[in-house]
Amino acid sequence: MSLWHYAFVQQALVAGAVTAIVAGFVGPFVTARNMGFAVHGLAEVGFTGAAGAVLVGLPAELGLLAACFAAALAIGVLGVRLRERDIAIGTILAFGLGLGVLFLSLYTRYATEAFSILFGTIMAVSRDDVVRSAVVGAVVLVALAVVYRPLRFATVDPEAAEARGVPMRLISAVFLLILALAVAEAAQVVGVLLVLTLLITPAGAAQRLTPHPGLVILYSIVIAVVATGGGIACGVVTSLPVSFFVASISLAVYLTARLIGPRAPAARRAAA
Amino acid sequence: MITGGPPAVRLERASLRLGGRPIWTDVSLTVAAGEFLAVIGPNGVGKTSLLRVVLGLQSLSAGTVQVGGRAPRPGNAAIGYVPQQRAFDPDLPIRGRDLVGFGLNGHRWGVTVRPEGVRKRVDGILRRLDAARYADAPVGQLSGGEQQRLRIAQALVGDPTILLCDEPLLSLDLHFQQVIVQVIADWNRSRGATVIFVTHDINPLLSAVDRILLLAGARWAAGSPDEILTSETLSRVYGLPVEVLRHRGRVLVVGAELGGHEPVLAAHEDVIG
Numbered sequence: 001m002s003l004w005h006y007a008f009v010q011q012a013l014v015a016g017a018v019t020a021i022v023a024g025f026v027g028p029f030v031t032a033r034n035m036g037f038a039v040h041g042l043a044e045v046g047f048t049g050a051a052g053a054v055l056v057g058l059p060a061e062l063g064l065l066a067a068c069f070a071a072a073l074a075i076g077v078l079g080v081r082l083r084e085r086d087i088a089i090g091t092i093l094a095f096g097l098g099l100g101v102l103f104l105s106l107y108t109r110y111a112t113e114a115f116s117i118l119f120g121t122i123m124a125v126s127r128d129d130v131v132r133s134a135v136v137g138a139v140v141l142v143a144l145a146v147v148y149r150p151l152r153f154a155t156v157d158p159e160a161a162e163a164r165g166v167p168m169r170l171i172s173a174v175f176l177l178i179l180a181l182a183v184a185e186a187a188q189v190v191g192v193l194l195v196l197t198l199l200i201t202p203a204g205a206a207q208r209l210t211p212h213p214g215l216v217i218l219y220s221i222v223i224a225v226v227a228t229g230g231g232i233a234c235g236v237v238t239s240l241p242v243s244f245f246v247a248s249i250s251l252a253v254y255l256t257a258r259l260i261g262p263r264a265p266a267a268r269r270a271a272a
Numbered sequence: 273m274i275t276g277g278p279p280a281v282r283l284e285r286a287s288l289r290l291g292g293r294p295i296w297t298d299v300s301l302t303v304a305a306g307e308f309l310a311v312i313g314p315n316g317v318g319k320t321s322l323l324r325v326v327l328g329l330q331s332l333s334a335g336t337v338q339v340g341g342r343a344p345r346p347g348n349a350a351i352g353y354v355p356q357q358r359a360f361d362p363d364l365p366i367r368g369r370d371l372v373g374f375g376l377n378g379h380r381w382g383v384t385v386r387p388e389g390v391r392k393r394v395d396g397i398l399r400r401l402d403a404a405r406y407a408d409a410p411v412g413q414l415s416g417g418e419q420q421r422l423r424i425a426q427a428l429v430g431d432p433t434i435l436l437c438d439e440p441l442l443s444l445d446l447h448f449q450q451v452i453v454q455v456i457a458d459w460n461r462s463r464g465a466t467v468i469f470v471t472h473d474i475n476p477l478l479s480a481v482d483r484i485l486l487l488a489g490a491r492w493a494a495g496s497p498d499e500i501l502t503s504e505t506l507s508r509v510y511g512l513p514v515e516v517l518r519h520r521g522r523v524l525v526v527g528a529e530l531g532g533h534e535p536v537l538a539a540h541e542d543v544i545g
Contacts, residue, residue: 028365032364032365145382145383146381146382147381148382148383149377149378149379149380149381149382149383149384150378150379150380150381152366152370152374152378153374153378153379156360156364156366156370156371156374157355157371157374157378157426159353159356159358160353160355160374160375160378160423160426160427161374161378161379162329162346163327163346163347163351163353163355164346164347164374164375164378164379165345165346165347165348166347166378166379206365207363207364207365208363210365211365211367211408211409211410212365212367213365213366213367213370216365
């Protein structure tokens with residue numbers, strides 16, 4: 001029997017695919033709204049949540065999800081304007097990591113748990129984890145579909161969107177919550193320290209390939225799925241960390257898109 | 273001018289304070305349906321804020337404002353808005369036609385299920401504004417004049433009866449300034465649409481405007497170009513000796529800053545030289 005017939009590999013692939021679809025869909029909005037720092041901040045607070053959950057005997061994934069969500073609410077309340085947002089994120093992030101250190105010192109067996117939260121646990125997902133990530137993924141996709149048009153309008157052309165009656169604060173808040181769920185999903189696959197490899201890099205590569213907003217989302221999803229699936233496959237074959245391979249494939253696609261994509265700087269100059 | 277219906281915009285003893293500072297005070301003005309009003313005045317006198325009041329995004333500190341006979345509210349489909357120009361990131365994955373399409377359904381929840389109707393109307397307005405050639409290019413890589421035409425297309429695609437433009441001529445060369453004014457003046461005449469046009473340079477608009485609103489901090493004045501653009505009126509409103517020179521249909525103001533972003537003399541070098 002080959003490795004692919006083991007339940008843990010299949011579960012990893014399903015959870016990985018769901019996560020990659022969610023991250024690939026959310027990614028273009030993260031890059032367009034310049035929210036890379038928010039992604040990183042949410043993920044690190046997620047780490048604290050996971051650590052706290054382990055401390056009181058709850059599943060780490062639950063703590064991760066709850067903490068991401070709470071942090072998104074806090075950032076949304078504190079940082080309405082763009083310039084305040086980075087300050088709010090930095091402040092909450094630092095406090096969150098402070099708590100994380102406290103939890104780490106209180107829980108003696110913490111080293112392995114901490115390592116897997118920081119760098120990913122995809123090869124250890126259970127059937128329950130798969131179901132939960134599918135449910136969270138479906139919630140994110142439905143929420144994104146509901147806010148899709150006003151979110152795009154508010155992101156690209158905020159003054160006109162506001163005049164047209166788009167509820168800007170509501171849209172920002174809803175997107176932060178969507179982002180929190182997507183970060184919690186991605187953290188499970190690649191770990192909280194590597195979420196940007198699924199939430200920024202595929203979108204960054206995709207927007208080098210086409211200016212068509214719908215195609216950017218499609219390409220971003222495809223790249224995220226390829227990186228995740230390829231990363232899991234390489235991890236299974238080599239027994240080295242999956243996160244390393246996901247990040248490597250992501251980077252390779254991004255560099256390729258930058259160098260040879262139709263929207264690479266060289267091609268733009270030639271066309272002008 | 274169309275009579276009978278409610279005026280497009282009516283301000284009564286309207287005052288605006290921002291951060292405790294008075295911006296403009298006791299402005300009473302009725303903009304008739306179909307009128308072309310230019311709003312001029314130095315930087316920081318609240319020209320953009322006036323548009324935001326009409327859009328329902330900024331409330332007055334005193335007085336009343338009505339738009340089409342009712343209190344202003346954001347999202348009023350009768351209003352098209354061209355916000356002050358802001359450069360788009362060159363890598364932003366948005367095409368010209370996407371930007372224009374926002375004007376039709378960007379504010380609606382959900383995703384576009386049937387894009388055909390939107391595409392048809394977007395194509396129509398792009399053809400009308402002669403912007404179809406670059407409609408599929410990323411907006412961030414277009415010139416300022418091309419981006420400005422797309423913004424105007426976005427404001428017009430919903431067929432508004434009131435068009436609010438905030439400095440749409442900023443950073444455009446003289447040729448493009450004329451093109452943009454022509455497009456808006458055409459819309460004003462052919463559709464009977466009201467235009468409120470904030471500008472730092474009145475010259476490109478002289479053939480199109482019906483009236484000018486001059487905001488100058490403590491004082492304001494409204495009237496026809498011939499009434500407003502005189503040494504007497506400007507000296508009174510600014511409280512300084514101001515001289516207006518006319519040369520070959522262009523206006524040169526000496527002694528005061530007429531508009532927002534460039535010194536007036538530099539803006540009119542072609543007249544002097």
